[in-house]
Amino acid sequence: MVNKPVSYADYLKLDVLLNAQVPESAAAGREAHDEMLFIIVHQVYELWFKQILFEIDRIEAIFAGDWVDDRDVAAAANGLARIVEVLRLGVRQIDLLETMTPLDFLDFRDLLYPASGFQSAQFRAVEVRLGLRREDRYAFEDQPFEKRLTEREQTRILDQERARSVFDLVETWLSRVPFVETAGWRFREAYRSAVADAVRGDIAYAERSAALSDSQRAAQVKALEQELDRFDALFSGTPADLAEAAPGWRMGRGAVLAALFINLYRDEPALQVPFRFLSLLMDVDETLTTWRFRHALMVERMIGRKLGTGGSSGHSYLHKTVERHRIFSDLFALATFLMPSRARPPLPDEVRRAMSLAYAPAGSGASESA
Template sequence: MKKNTTPVYYGDYLHLDKILSAQELQSEKYATAAHEETLFIIVHQVYELWFKQMLHELNTVLDVFTQEAVEDHQLSTVVHRLNRVIKIQKLLNDQISVMETMTPQEFLSFRDYLVPASGFQSIQFKMLEIKLGLKTQYRIDFDKQSFYQRLEPKDREFLQNMETKNSLFEMVNDWLERLPLLDFEDFKFWHLYEKATQEMLQSDREIIQQNETLTDEEKHKELTELGKTEASFNAIFDEAGYHTLLQEGHFRLSQKALMSALFIHQYCEEPVFNLPFQFLTCLTEIDENLTLWRYRHAMMVQRMLGTKIGTGGSSGHDYLKKTTESNRIFKDFFNMSTFLLPKEVLPALPVNVKKNLGFSLSSV
């Protein structure tokens, strides 16, 4: 049954008069209207609408993690909404193929009328990056210098103020640190995990040394690589060593947060860890989709402009290509597989630990 007292008309509800009249062609102001400029405008307007929805979802996730405790039902909602963000990201990535129906010459028919406007001036996209955790200090040097320079003062001040607030990355780091997973009564996961890794790596060493099919040179090469793997494992057990790697930018998560995330990944099949695992997986997918979007955007710019500079004055494709791999947020979750052990060598969770953990991972 209807609940409204005033009839609603489709076009009025969606404000289609405003939306469908919001495509003003720059080319038409100076010469004959460029046919493809309408496509260019609509694609970018759709981007901004979806950015608005992504921010709408992300803000509710941030609200959950500002609380002292994150309950299971809240984490379920968080996973649901982040999955929606992921679906939107896939739409945005696919949308690039629509833009690529425009040829380079068709783009050039109106491109020079857009100077100095640039996608770098998308405030909503910068909001998404900052809220997720890509603040200025985590960008590569040339991006740090140019991140705010193309913005109007009011937009620059707004975003710089946003950078002073905790991002989702920072909140997740704190949440992982608070989870009661690593030290429970007589169960010391940290020590058991270290023992299991040492046994696994020693077994690998013996396999290499006893492999008669390998030459001395091949054995030396494989043992050298094994040594690098051992060094990676040793780093996460050594507080001082880990801190050094943290300062050098090899990790962003704190040591305790990384170990909690590792614990969740190792025992993801346990019901109590399923939702946290889904949540961390969502963050990984969001970062992956952002990287794919940057990559596809860089390829499209190279296809359209070659080595020409961007309308905003950047080096165009070269700039975008460099940010593709460097401007990552949840890279530690991608590298988690480095430290995963085979199921058969994992320390078994004691019955009392399973029982006492129950089905809640509230931060207490």
């Protein structure tokens, strides 16, 4: 069958797209030049949110099954890389919007009430589906965040909250990572004793060091002992110990140990893609946080201390969300538990072989030396 010829304008639905910019200021009979930029920038963001959600669909599908194929993890990592680039574009768009001065904005701001970013259902979906939990949100009013959305959007976002987020799916995947425990080797024990040896060596060195005063020595030894306590909390403490060692901790111990394992042995062929995937999750978190911060600063610059059109305290509310609405901060906190590679316990041969890419026909013996 031959496809019907497609034209550029038809394919891109330009008649709809290019007629979708309808400035309120023109309708009010006092045309404000900068409103066109304001509308287009917001529309472009919504299109990019759509793309991000589209990538999240695929990532969720990959991790939703009982078995996650390594090749699919590479595709999921590419999806995350794309999300990161989209978010970076979003951060750059703030520079573009800032070519509008606060005075230019005042020419039409009064016509926008009570419309607000609070009503962006797609932005809320990005947050929820990545894994931002209701209880972790900064609440500035009594009503829940979804009440700003239409009824249909509210039903949808509540469904999305009930479903497993990217955070949940990644946590489950991590807790199933092989190699962390094999018949004869347990990563948890091997790393724990390697770390204890390394830290005790550092304590002995500090106690001997002539370069330190007595008070400096005491402070250093105390800091090192605290580091050991943090490790103990990770390896065998209660969830409360773990929360104290790394405040705000959310991921279960099994997933944390697997993520640590992936970070420590990231050069092993089988761990390179998982390592990239975890790094990209941090990039997503970092870029979204950067966007929140830049958006808050832009808002401060545009409206100073005025309230937002959606009724919040404006820049003050937005600044509070910057740190509070982080999603993958556990992966960042992991560095608390990293030790230099010299303290890293060597992997047993059978584990290294299992993770090697050097396959050979059965019986050739070649794989034995991989």
